[in-house]
Structures are given as structure tokens and as C-alpha cells.
Amino acid sequence: MDAVLEIDLPNRCAVVQPGLINLWLTTAVSDRGYFFAPDPSSQMVSSIGGNVSTNAGGPHCLKYGVTTNHVLGLEMVTGAGELVRIGGKAAERPGYDLTGTVVGSEGTFGLVTAITVRLLHTPEAVKTALATFASMTEASEAVSEIIASGIVPAALEMLDAAIISAINASIGKIYPDAADAVLLIELDGPRAEVEAQAERVATICRRHGAVSVTVAADEMERALLWKGRKEAAGAVGRLTSSYLLQDAVVPRSKLPQIMREMKAIAARHRVVIANVFHAGDGNLHPLICYDDRSAEELERAKQANEELLGACIALGGSVTGEHGVGLDKAKNLPLQYGEADLNFMFRLRRVFDPAGLMNPDKLLPSHPACGEGFRPKRPVLPAGAWI
Amino acid sequence: MAVSAASVAGVFAERLGPERLVVDPGALSAAAIDGHTPRWLVRPASIDHVAAVLAVAWDENLAVVPRGAGTALGLGPPPSRVDVLLDLTALDHVLEDNPDDLTVSVEAGITAGGLAERLAGRRQWLPVDPPGWRRRTLGGMTATNAAGPLRARYGTLRDLVLGVRFVQADGVVTWGGARVVKSVTGYDIPKLMVGALGTLGVVCELTLRLHPMPDAEQTWLATFTSVEAAQAFVARVVDSSLQPTRLELLNEAALRVCHAPSAPFGVAVAIGSAHPAVREQGERLAALGSSEGVRIAAVGDNVWTHYDTALAPAEGEVVLRIGSLPSRLADTVKVIERALPAAERAALITGCAALGTLRVAITGADPDTVRRLVEDLRALTGEFGGAVVIESAPTAVRTGLDPWGPVEPATLNLMRAIKQEFDSRGVLNPGRFVGGL
Known part of the structure; x- marks a missing residue:
């Protein structure tokens, strides 16, 4: 089920089947000046149905929003076997926003069989800059100030020293080796707006101690700056045989703090933590490296991972930013939600899938609040008031 | 166990304080909704108050109608019954303000104007502008997913509500979503609550994503003798590199109340960005107009002030x-x-x-x-x-006639099942939502 069913440019939308590869949709409309905004790093291989299931993000969702902001309607078969059409091309449809409720439900509500998505007009100008810093803290402070200054870059990505050297070793020396942190900043929009913002971004980076600020002169240079970021996950093979990948989120003003805490956590558990992540929206992707031949090392990596997640939540963050809950993080949901919140989700799931057929162990934890018969606490009313 | 009206009033008075309960017949009939006079009007000052009221309502099968500024009470069919009118306007505090993160958490009874004042000093805004927005509450705007011209660039509250704290029909306080701009942890409960007209829970707190205000905004008006010409021009703008903050169609009567130049139809194009970018896009818009033979002139920003006043409910x-x-x-x-x-x-x-x-x-x-x-x-x-x-x-x-219009049967069945799961007794806004929910 990988067909493009309809392209409707006058109404800036398309209808696709769930198996369509993300990038293929943009390829199908780019010659007419349009694109599909959600761009997970996996966009060459991930399907739009999968993107809907996890509410996928990507480097450019900082400006354009995640998958749910670009899905207008769905056709699906619920866990109860009902074929339903929800949402659609036109706005203002009456009733509950079932489209928004289903996006990100990780296949636990049913199977999506067709998706109506929004298409955007390709921006006129794109400018990509690379700033290097002597410390992660300085780079994090620059990110905070860029956001607070009112600029919304299309993408704002950070790479740390471990990732930089892995990338340089793997695909050639494209980032300065001496840098402790690299910020990849992309601005897009009308040309004059991009020019004005690029100057401000460069000033902010320098004020926070940037060692160098380079702006890509043409499309080839831009592709080269992105090449390292896009292939970072593969390059990690140079660093370690195995890693745990974390996807937690912190409020973006807390980046400097979480970077300091991460350093301490890595030292405490004697593991290397490499960082390549979406700094602009505070979505971390620490890679916790371990040697898979050592059970003891895996154990330490796991502990560091859980501790790191806890630190992010303590700062007001979220358990997962874009990768989803799945099997692994279901147990972490109680960090972010109380019993009543989990119970509400459990009951919602049961409406769509009464028999529990769809992805049974995913998303929700095995927790009393996610079981039959559980009743969350209600307010206690004064005794005797009834008489 | 049914109890007398006097004892319900007694519980409300004891839990909320007697000053938060209105039982005066004159005041109650003044608050009637579509001819239904509420038996009690309560003004909770906290989410716990709301929880206490709903717990009583659930146990006693009382119908509860939440109300903010009261500007959207004409949405949907008349309620099938009204026992408790829940006035949320005392829940009007900013709970947590994070300027550096461009997020804010507020109580649902705060007006959009109240929040705008709070944000004015720092060039950030919640860009949602249904006509008369200043006096509307954010809870009411969320329940109705109300939007105005700015949706052209910023979407609606659906795209801006990050987290919600609400009280379920039986009085259980529940949280959904996150306090950060990006999260996929668990189901997207805020989406379910936006536009649900309070029929699944009474939203009491909202965590919102803010946007930076553009350095400058300028509006141009293109005028047309036919609506077909207006539509064709809009298509050209949308298909260009211009990025309007508002792209609004107005007919002759609407142009008149906005004190705009007279014409059968107009399209107001607002560009918000850095100063040089506004200028440059304005020039481009003018060029687009002259190549299409369309009259375009700059108009003052007060066109939006007039729009807001004249179109307010x-x-x-x-x-x-x-x-x-x-x-x-x-x-x-x-x-x-x-x-x-x-x-x-x-x-x-x-x-x-x-x-x-x-x-x-x-x-x-x-x-x-x-x-x-x-x-x-x-x-x-x-x-x-x-x-x-x-x-x-x-x-x-x-x-x-049905104010909502038809919903496909299978889709409506799913909506009905959700309502049945979370409010089987029909406590929240009974009869006002789609399909008589």
C-alpha cells in the first residue's frame, strides 16, 4: 500500500497510502515547488504510515511542526474492525478531533489505510551556517538565546566532540576536529528575512564564544554541512559497537543545565555519551555507548540511560520527543503521568480496540491504572452533608 | 442516592465557600441558557473546586454547563438540561511563565486579552484571534477551537495547546500532554480536548506554545469586482514565495465595517517579518498585482482593529x-x-x-x-x-435544524463511544455536541 492516491496542489494537500516512503512524496511534488514538511532522519526509508503512527518529527519540525500538524485526515480500520473516515481536506469539520487523537497512537487504535496530508510551498531561500564552540555549555547558551530572541530557524542541530570525531573519521574531515560542539543552523523563508536573521544568529553565536561561524555559499556546501549530521548515526560505529539511544526532551532553556548533568552521569557510570540532537526544541538524542560483549557494561549503560531520563523529567521535560514509546519506554510513562492520566489513556484505547488486539504491549505500561476495574481517586465529599 | 436541592447547595457552599455559590432566583434566570434556568451557579476558584462540583453532579446526575466569557453559548443545539452553571472566570491566573522557552501555563478562565497584556512587554504572543478575542477566555476558545485571520500562518489552538489539565465528568482531575514544545509520550490528549466543547472533561489549565511576534507587520488590500478574481489572486499568492501572516477574504459589507476601500470583494494580505523583509515582500506583492491587473494598496493596521470590533459576537x-x-x-x-x-x-x-x-x-x-x-x-x-x-x-x-450538520455514521459511532466511556451519565453539556452528545 504505497501509492500516492491524489495530489491536489490547488488545495495544497495529497492523499497517500500508509506504505509510501516519506521522501517519495516530496519527490513527487518538488518540481512544482511543494514539499511534505515532516522529515525524520529516516525519511529515505520510513513510511508515512509509520510517521503517522509515531507522530514523527525531524530536524525541520522546529519551524514546521511534527507530523500531526501536517495530517488533515485519515481512513482507518479500528481494532473493533470498523472502517472509519476521520478529518479530511476541508477544515471546520464537526465533532471530536479524532485525526489528532489517532496520530501518534503507535498502531494501538487500529490500522491506518489512507492519509490526507498538507503540502507546503518550498521556501524561496535557505541558508545554512555552522558554528563551532569550545564547550557544549556555550553552544547550549547560544541555542537558548537564538530561541529567546524570536528567531525560529528551520533547524537547529547540535553535535558534540565525540560525534564530530566519529563523523570526521568515517566520512572525511568536514567539521573542525578541535571543536567541542558544533551547531548546525538552517534558516529558510523569503530571502530578505533569511538574510536579516542569519546576521543576528551569527552575532549571537559569536557573543557566546563561537570559535568560527561558516555560512554555506552554495547548495553543494550546504549539502556537505548536512552530510555529517545525516550520517551521524552510522558514523557512531567508529566509536562503539553498541549504544542505547535516548530521545528525551527538556525545556530548551534547560539545555546548558542538562548538558552539565549528563557529563556527571557519564562520569559516574563510566560510559561515553555522544550527542547529536535537535537543540532548537530541546529534543536530546544521547547515544550511550557500551561494549556488547560485557554484560556489566550494558548494565551501567542502562543505569546511565534511566538516570538521564529522570533528570530530563525533573527539569520539566518529556519521556519521548519523536521516537515514540513502543515497548521499551512504556515503563517510563509513570514518570510523566499519574494514575488518573494513565487510566484515561487506557480507557481511550479500549474504545478503539475493545479486545486489545492492536500492538498489545506497546505504549501503555503494565500498571494497575492501565487495567480493568481500576478507579482513579475522586474528591472526597464532606461526610454528613447529604442529610 | 438522590438528595435534596438544599443539601446540594450545602455541599457546594461548604466546599467552595458560600460566596462562590449563587442561588438568587433573579441572578439564576439572568444566566439562563436557551431558556433553561440553572438551579445553581457556581464560581470555582481552583481546579479542586471544579472537581468537587463535578463529583457531586456525577453522583446526583446533574447536568453541568461550563461557561467562560459566555460568547460561545450559541454554539450547538440548546442543552437538553442545565442544573449547574459552572462559571470559570475566577480561574484566571498565569501559573507558570517561561519566556525563554516560549511557553506559558495558564488557568482556563483567563481571557486572551489578559494573557496578551501579560506578554506585551516581551514581543511574544499567542497568535489566535477570533473576532472579539480580547474578552474571550482561553478555555472557551479551546473548547470551541475558535480561530481568526492569523490561522493562515499559525494554525489554531489545536496546534498551540501542549498540555491540558481537566476534570472528568465524575470529578477526577486528569493531565494530558507535556510542558515542552515537543512530546509524543502517550496519547495526544490535548487534541481530543480541543474543540470537544467540554463534553469529555472541563479543561481548567492549559500549557500553551507561544510564538515570537514579528518585528513589523504591514497589510495590503487587493480589490476585485468578482469573487472568482479574488480566488484566482489568492491562489497566485499561495503559490508564490510570499508568506502572509493573514490572507483574508472580505465581501463588500465586511470591507465597509472594516473602514477599508469599497469594492465588491477584497483580499487583505498581511506580511509580518523583519523590517526589510516586510518591505521586500510588499514590493513583490505589488509586482504580482500589476502583472495580474489587480489593484493593491497599503492599508493601516487599524483595519484589523475594526475587523475585530465589527465581527465580535x-x-x-x-x-x-x-x-x-x-x-x-x-x-x-x-x-x-x-x-x-x-x-x-x-x-x-x-x-x-x-x-x-x-x-x-x-x-x-x-x-x-x-x-x-x-x-x-x-x-x-x-x-x-x-x-x-x-x-x-x-x-x-x-x-x-442541526447546528453541527451530518457526521458519517461510523465516525459518529466512534465519537459516541468515546463520550459514553468518559461521561456515560451525560453530565457535561448534555445535548450540545454533534449527534446530540
């Missing part, structure tokens, strides 16, 4: 929300013009041309005319899956 008017398509705007406007007799041509037609949404406001229309108009519009929009919702109208109009 008013007693007795009929307002329709139409989900059309950018490619069907002209067809939709023609159906409206055909259905309205000349005497009622003063209808104000506006809408976000970029998205194909329209708003029609008619004063003094007779119910038969409105019914014919809605039926004709539904016949047209039915061709492409659009919608026509009566956003507000006198009670008589809303009892004679």
Missing part, C-alpha cells in the same frame, strides 16, 4: 463557520449570495482564503432563510467533504 446574529476549500471559495460565496434575499445582503462574509474557511454573519435573518442557506451550503460542501456549522444563532434557529 453580537446578540441575535446568526454566524456560520464553513469549511470549504481554497479551490471552491467562489462557488461557496455564490451559494451564500443566492440564498440571501437582497434585504439581507448586509451579511458579512470573511474567511481565511488560504485554507478555504469562511465565516458568515447575518443580522436579523428569518429562520427560514437561514435554514435554506445552511441546506444549500451543506449540499455544496457535501460534494468535497466540507462542513457548515452554526457558530451562533437565536434559540429558534438552532432548534429547527
Whole structure:
């Protein structure tokens, strides 16, 4: 089920089947000046149905929003076997926003069989800059100030020293080796707006101690700056045989703090933590490296991972930013939600899938609040008031 | 166990304080909704108060109607019953303000104007502007997913609500979403609550995503003799590199109340960005206009002030929300013009041309005319899956025809099942939502 069913440019939308590869949709409309905004790093291989299931993000969702902001309607078969059409091309449809409720439900509500998505007009100008810093803290402070200054870059990505050297070793020396942190900043929009913002971004980076600020002169240079970021996950093979990948989120003003805490956590558990992540929206992707031949090392990596997640939540963050809950993080949901919140989700799931057929162990934890018969606490009313 | 009215009042007074309970018959009948006089009017000052009221209502099978500023009480059919009117305007505090993260958490009874004042000093905003937005509450705007011209760039509250704390029908306080701008942890409960008209829970707290305010904004007005020409021009703008903050269609009557140059139709294009970028895009818009033979002139920002004032909800008017398509705007406007007799041509037609949404406001229309108009519009929009919702109208109009319009049976069944799961006793806003939910 990988067909493009309809392209409707006058109404800036398309209808696709769930198996369509993300990038293929943009390829199908780019010659007419349009694109599909959600761009997970996996966009060459991930399907739009999968993107809907996890509410996928990507480097450019900082400006354009995640998958749910670009899905207008769905056709699906619920866990109860009902074929339903929800949402659609036109706005203002009456009733509950079932489209928004289903996006990100990780296949636990049913199977999506067709998706109506929004298409955007390709921006006129794109400018990509690379700033290097002597410390992660300085780079994090620059990110905070860029956001607070009112600029919304299309993408704002950070790479740390471990990732930089892995990338340089793997695909050639494209980032300065001496840098402790690299910020990849992309601005897009009308040309004059991009020019004005690029100057401000460069000033902010320098004020926070940037060692160098380079702006890509043409499309080839831009592709080269992105090449390292896009292939970072593969390059990690140079660093370690195995890693745990974390996807937690912190409020973006807390980046400097979480970077300091991460350093301490890595030292405490004697593991290397490499960082390549979406700094602009505070979505971390620490890679916790371990040697898979050592059970003891895996154990330490796991502990560091859980501790790191806890630190992010303590700062007001979220358990997962874009990768989803799945099997692994279901147990972490109680960090972010109380019993009543989990119970509400459990009951919602049961409406769509009464028999529990769809992805049974995913998303929700095995927790009393996610079981039959559980009743969350209600307010206690004064005794005797009834008489 | 049914108890007497006096003891319900006693519990409310004990839990909320006697000053938060209104039982005076005069005040209660003044608060009637579509002829239903509430038996109690309560003004909770905390989410725990709301929880206590709902716990009593659940146990006693009382119908609860939440109310903010009261500007959207004409949305949906009249309620089937009203026992408790829950006035949320005392829940008007900013709970947590994070300027560096561009997020804010507020109580739902705060007005959009109140929040705007709070944000004014730092060039950040919640860019949601349904007419009369300053006095509307954010809870009410969330429950109705109300939007205005700025949706062309920023979307609606659906795209801006990050987290919600609400009270379920039985009094259980529940949280959904996150306090950060990006999160996929668990189901997206905020989406379920936005636009649900309080029928699944009473939203008491909201965590919102803010946007930076553009350095400058300038508006241009393009005028046309036909709506087809206006639609074609909008298509050219949308298909260009211009990035308007607002792209609003206005008919002659709407142009008049906005104190804008007179013409059969106008398209107001607002560009918000850095100063040089506003200038440059303005030049480009002018060039686009001259190549198409379209008259374009800069207008003052007060066009939006007039828009906001003149289109703000008013007693007795009929307002329709139409989900059309950018490619069907002209067809939709023609159906409206055909259905309205000349005497009622003063209808104000506006809408976000970029998205194909329209708003029609008619004063003094007779119910038969409105019914014919809605039926004709539904016949047209039915061709492409659009919608026509009566956003507000006198009670008589809303009892004679379904204000929400049809929803496909299988989809409605799913909505009904959700309502049944979370409010099986029909405590929250009974009868006011789609399909009589």
C-alpha cells in the first residue's frame, strides 16, 4: 500500500497510502515547488504510515511542526474492525478531533489505510551556517538565546566532540576536529528575512564564544554541512559497537543545565555519551555507548540511560520527543503521568480496540491504572452533608 | 442516592465557600441558557473546586454547563438540561511563565486579552484571534477551537495547546500532554480536548506554545469586482514565495465595517517579518498585482482593529463557520449570495482564503432563510467533504435544524463511544455536541 492516491496542489494537500516512503512524496511534488514538511532522519526509508503512527518529527519540525500538524485526515480500520473516515481536506469539520487523537497512537487504535496530508510551498531561500564552540555549555547558551530572541530557524542541530570525531573519521574531515560542539543552523523563508536573521544568529553565536561561524555559499556546501549530521548515526560505529539511544526532551532553556548533568552521569557510570540532537526544541538524542560483549557494561549503560531520563523529567521535560514509546519506554510513562492520566489513556484505547488486539504491549505500561476495574481517586465529599 | 436541592447547595457552599455559590432566583434566570434556568451557579476558584462540583453532579446526575466569557453559548443545539452553571472566570491566573522557552501555563478562565497584556512587554504572543478575542477566555476558545485571520500562518489552538489539565465528568482531575514544545509520550490528549466543547472533561489549565511576534507587520488590500478574481489572486499568492501572516477574504459589507476601500470583494494580505523583509515582500506583492491587473494598496493596521470590533459576537446574529476549500471559495460565496434575499445582503462574509474557511454573519435573518442557506451550503460542501456549522444563532434557529450538520455514521459511532466511556451519565453539556452528545 504505497501509492500516492491524489495530489491536489490547488488545495495544497495529497492523499497517500500508509506504505509510501516519506521522501517519495516530496519527490513527487518538488518540481512544482511543494514539499511534505515532516522529515525524520529516516525519511529515505520510513513510511508515512509509520510517521503517522509515531507522530514523527525531524530536524525541520522546529519551524514546521511534527507530523500531526501536517495530517488533515485519515481512513482507518479500528481494532473493533470498523472502517472509519476521520478529518479530511476541508477544515471546520464537526465533532471530536479524532485525526489528532489517532496520530501518534503507535498502531494501538487500529490500522491506518489512507492519509490526507498538507503540502507546503518550498521556501524561496535557505541558508545554512555552522558554528563551532569550545564547550557544549556555550553552544547550549547560544541555542537558548537564538530561541529567546524570536528567531525560529528551520533547524537547529547540535553535535558534540565525540560525534564530530566519529563523523570526521568515517566520512572525511568536514567539521573542525578541535571543536567541542558544533551547531548546525538552517534558516529558510523569503530571502530578505533569511538574510536579516542569519546576521543576528551569527552575532549571537559569536557573543557566546563561537570559535568560527561558516555560512554555506552554495547548495553543494550546504549539502556537505548536512552530510555529517545525516550520517551521524552510522558514523557512531567508529566509536562503539553498541549504544542505547535516548530521545528525551527538556525545556530548551534547560539545555546548558542538562548538558552539565549528563557529563556527571557519564562520569559516574563510566560510559561515553555522544550527542547529536535537535537543540532548537530541546529534543536530546544521547547515544550511550557500551561494549556488547560485557554484560556489566550494558548494565551501567542502562543505569546511565534511566538516570538521564529522570533528570530530563525533573527539569520539566518529556519521556519521548519523536521516537515514540513502543515497548521499551512504556515503563517510563509513570514518570510523566499519574494514575488518573494513565487510566484515561487506557480507557481511550479500549474504545478503539475493545479486545486489545492492536500492538498489545506497546505504549501503555503494565500498571494497575492501565487495567480493568481500576478507579482513579475522586474528591472526597464532606461526610454528613447529604442529610 | 438522590438528595435534596438544599443539601446540594450545602455541599457546594461548604466546599467552595458560600460566596462562590449563587442561588438568587433573579441572578439564576439572568444566566439562563436557551431558556433553561440553572438551579445553581457556581464560581470555582481552583481546579479542586471544579472537581468537587463535578463529583457531586456525577453522583446526583446533574447536568453541568461550563461557561467562560459566555460568547460561545450559541454554539450547538440548546442543552437538553442545565442544573449547574459552572462559571470559570475566577480561574484566571498565569501559573507558570517561561519566556525563554516560549511557553506559558495558564488557568482556563483567563481571557486572551489578559494573557496578551501579560506578554506585551516581551514581543511574544499567542497568535489566535477570533473576532472579539480580547474578552474571550482561553478555555472557551479551546473548547470551541475558535480561530481568526492569523490561522493562515499559525494554525489554531489545536496546534498551540501542549498540555491540558481537566476534570472528568465524575470529578477526577486528569493531565494530558507535556510542558515542552515537543512530546509524543502517550496519547495526544490535548487534541481530543480541543474543540470537544467540554463534553469529555472541563479543561481548567492549559500549557500553551507561544510564538515570537514579528518585528513589523504591514497589510495590503487587493480589490476585485468578482469573487472568482479574488480566488484566482489568492491562489497566485499561495503559490508564490510570499508568506502572509493573514490572507483574508472580505465581501463588500465586511470591507465597509472594516473602514477599508469599497469594492465588491477584497483580499487583505498581511506580511509580518523583519523590517526589510516586510518591505521586500510588499514590493513583490505589488509586482504580482500589476502583472495580474489587480489593484493593491497599503492599508493601516487599524483595519484589523475594526475587523475585530465589527465581527465580535453580537446578540441575535446568526454566524456560520464553513469549511470549504481554497479551490471552491467562489462557488461557496455564490451559494451564500443566492440564498440571501437582497434585504439581507448586509451579511458579512470573511474567511481565511488560504485554507478555504469562511465565516458568515447575518443580522436579523428569518429562520427560514437561514435554514435554506445552511441546506444549500451543506449540499455544496457535501460534494468535497466540507462542513457548515452554526457558530451562533437565536434559540429558534438552532432548534429547527442541526447546528453541527451530518457526521458519517461510523465516525459518529466512534465519537459516541468515546463520550459514553468518559461521561456515560451525560453530565457535561448534555445535548450540545454533534449527534446530540
